Amino acid sequence: MKQLKERHVVVLVDDEPEVLSALRRALRREPYQVLATSRPAEALRWVEAIDVSAVVSDQRMPGMTGTELLGRVSERSPATMGVILTAYGPEAAVVPGARRSVECIIAKPWDDGMLRTALREFLFERELEDPRWSARFDRKGSKVF
Amino acid sequence: MEPSSPRPAGILVVDDRADGLRTVSAVLSELGERIVTASSGQEALRLALDEDFAVILLDVRMPDMDGFETASFLRSRPKTRHTPIIFVTGIDENPHHIERGYAVGAVDCLFKPFLPEVLRSKVRFFLDLHRKTEDLASANARLKAEIGERKRVEVERDRAQAELLQGQKLQATGQLAAGIAHEINNPTSYILSNLATVREYLKELSEHLQGSLEEPLASPVQGSSPAATARHRKMGKDEVRLLLQDFESAIADCLTGAERIRNIVRGLREFVHPDEALLRQVDLRQLLENSVELCTNELKYQVTLHREFQDVPPVTCFPVQIEQVFVNLLVNAAQAIGNRKGEIHLRTARDPEGVVVSVRDTGPGISSENLGKLFLPFFTTKPVGKGTGLGLHVAYKIVHAHGGRLEARSVEGKGAEFLVHLPIKPGLPPENGSGEGNGR
Numbered sequence: 223m224k225q226l227k228e229r230h231v232v233v234l235v236d237d238e239p240e241v242l243s244a245l246r247r248a249l250r251r252e253p254y255q256v257l258a259t260s261r262p263a264e265a266l267r268w269v270e271a272i273d274v275s276a277v278v279s280d281q282r283m284p285g286m287t288g289t290e291l292l293g294r295v296s297e298r299s300p301a302t303m304g305v306i307l308t309a310y311g312p313e314a315a316v317v318p319g320a321r322r323s324v325e326c327i328i329a330k331p332w333d334d335g336m337l338r339t340a341l342r343e344f345l346f347e348r349e350l351e352d353p354r355w356s357a358r359f360d361r362k363g364s365k366v367f
Numbered sequence: 368m369e370p371s372s373p374r375p376a377g378i379l380v381v382d383d384r385a386d387g388l389r390t391v392s393a394v395l396s397e398l399g400e401r402i403v404t405a406s407s408g409q410e411a412l413r414l415a416l417d418e419d420f421a422v423i424l425l426d427v428r429m430p431d432m433d434g435f436e437t438a439s440f441l442r443s444r445p446k447t448r449h450t451p452i453i454f455v456t457g458i459d460e461n462p463h464h465i466e467r468g469y470a471v472g473a474v475d476c477l478f479k480p481f482l483p484e485v486l487r488s489k490v491r492f493f494l495d496l497h498r499k500t501e502d503l504a505s506a507n508a509r510l511k512a513e514i515g516e517r518k519r520v521e522v523e524r525d526r527a528q529a530e531l532l533q534g535q536k537l538q539a540t541g542q543l544a545a546g547i548a549h550e551i552n553n554p555t556s557y558i559l560s561n562l563a564t565v566r567e568y569l570k571e572l573s574e575h576l577q578g579s580l581e582e583p584l585a586s587p588v589q590g591s592s593p594a595a596t597a598r599h600r601k602m603g604k605d606e607v608r609l610l611l612q613d614f615e616s617a618i619a620d621c622l623t624g625a626e627r628i629r630n631i632v633r634g635l636r637e638f639v640h641p642d643e644a645l646l647r648q649v650d651l652r653q654l655l656e657n658s659v660e661l662c663t664n665e666l667k668y669q670v671t672l673h674r675e676f677q678d679v680p681p682v683t684c685f686p687v688q689i690e691q692v693f694v695n696l697l698v699n700a701a702q703a704i705g706n707r708k709g710e711i712h713l714r715t716a717r718d719p720e721g722v723v724v725s726v727r728d729t730g731p732g733i734s735s736e737n738l739g740k741l742f743l744p745f746f747t748t749k750p751v752g753k754g755t756g757l758g759l760h761v762a763y764k765i766v767h768a769h770g771g772r773l774e775a776r777s778v779e780g781k782g783a784e785f786l787v788h789l790p791i792k793p794g795l796p797p798e799n800g801s802g803e804g805n806g807r
Contacts, residue, residue, distance in 0.1 A: 309552035331556035
């Protein structure tokens with residue numbers, strides 16, 4: 223298992239509270255600060271206010287689709303990883319323009335292990351590649367190691 | 368030119384004397400028709416049974432078989448029964464002859480010596496008659512063929528329409544199936560995920576309990592010796608309490624999810640199972656709830672559902688079909704509301720006709736122009752590919768087959784209301800007061 227250097231903020235968005243609870247449970251042992259909401263607009267406010275490393279969103283929600291939400295997320299925070307969860311099958315989330323903001327599409331029912339691995343792998347890669355993260359690590363470097 | 372007969376029917380001239388045949392043939396040749404001659408009654412019979420003649424000129428006085436005998440034979444054969452026969456006889460003949468001639472089937476008489484124009488005129492008349500008869504027969508045949516063709520087209524059209532209706536049902540079922548898959552996938556996903564979590568919880572709890580059993584006397588702080596911690600991770604009291612709490616709520620979520628799936632499948636079974644397409648007494652409110660369950664995916668995002676259910680007697684109907692009516696009306700209402708927020712009001716009430724179910728939406732409504740066309744097959748205001756224009760038509764047909772009535776009301780800009788009037792029993796007038804019915 224890849225070790226992450228930072229305690230990332232992961233935002234979960236789904237209109238069904240049961241799904242949110244299950245996702246929270248699936249990620250409870252992961253080194254993230256998990257925020258969950260059933261309102262896409264609230265997720266956007268969080269992305270504007272704090273550094274959010276990943277947004278895991280349902281595709282079909284009232285008011286806004288998951289791909290729409292992730293599109294707006296990446297406008298505000300291009301380095302944030304976007305994951306779509308869809309109960310319609312993966313093709314339902316493939317819309318023009320979505321590829322840039324959606325890192326990965328996971329079909330419901332998801333596999334907890336796969337979801338955890340996907341998040342870890344992507345965040346690990348991002349820590350390595352993203353200059354924003356690297357810069358921060360350099361600054362904090364002496365403290366962390 | 369007669370299209371129906373490649374060789375026009377000719378004229379048969381029968382006379383035992385060659386000069387008689389020659390005279391008549393010469394006179395008739397002017398008509399331009401085919402002339403066939405026979406020198407005896409037998410020959411005439413053979414020829415007449417072989418081919419069609421427009422008219423037969425028959426000499427009365429002939430050896431062996433005379434004209435009367437020949438005519439009797441001709442009349443007795445189906446093929447020649449209606450072929451006109453003109454007797455040719457001497458002017459000096461006994462008038463009794465003439466009478467006998469008509470009696471055996473002659474239609475006309477010609478006296479020798481005759482004026483050529485008279486002979487031609489008579490023969491022309493029968494030629495015309497024959498041609499007209501043939502025209503009529505061929506027109507008749509054409510008509511028959513046309514009727515056959517029209518019937519075939521009608522049967523074909525009925526079949527095509529039945530297929531289309533079936534197709535629409537399949538398409539509706541397909542759309543519903545995608546929605547239903549979505550509805551089932553959601554609870555399934557959190558049930559599976561929660562079960563995986565719960566199994567981990569169980570493992571952690573049992574490790575915790577094992578730890579407690581092995582070192583029952585140790586205090587919490589001292590008990591966490593490095594060796595024990597390695598094998599059995601002991602948890603603090605708060606941690607155990609939180610875990611147990613979440614354990615319980617994870618199980619509760621699983622139950623909620625499983626119930627949701629059960630309800631969806633219950634609704635689905637009634638919708639698609641042809642074996643259950645039986646006439647049954649049902650509570651329309653329950654049927655409405657089933658339909659709503661089936662349409663959850665269409666309804667849950669933009670639509671607030673209101674129910675005003677008055678007590679109604681059970682209705683004898685084909686529940687699968689009536690459910691399809693409700694599903695079609697609900698989907699229609701949801702599509703009318705579209706991406707805006709809206710409301711759908713479901714109402715049940717008693718009605719002079721039996722029971723009425725109303726599905727009212729707060730969508731844009733229907734123009735009075737379109738209101739009259741709503742139930743026509745293939746009428747749709749939806750963009751190409753969005754609607755088949757059959758949903759309301761199907762609903763209309765089902766309700767009418769139940770002896771009921773489907774009514775649409777709308778003020779443009781103020782939503783639309785569809786009223787399903789159903790008799791308590793199909794085909795029977797409603798009995799006021801005894802709504803319960805007697806079953807079957």
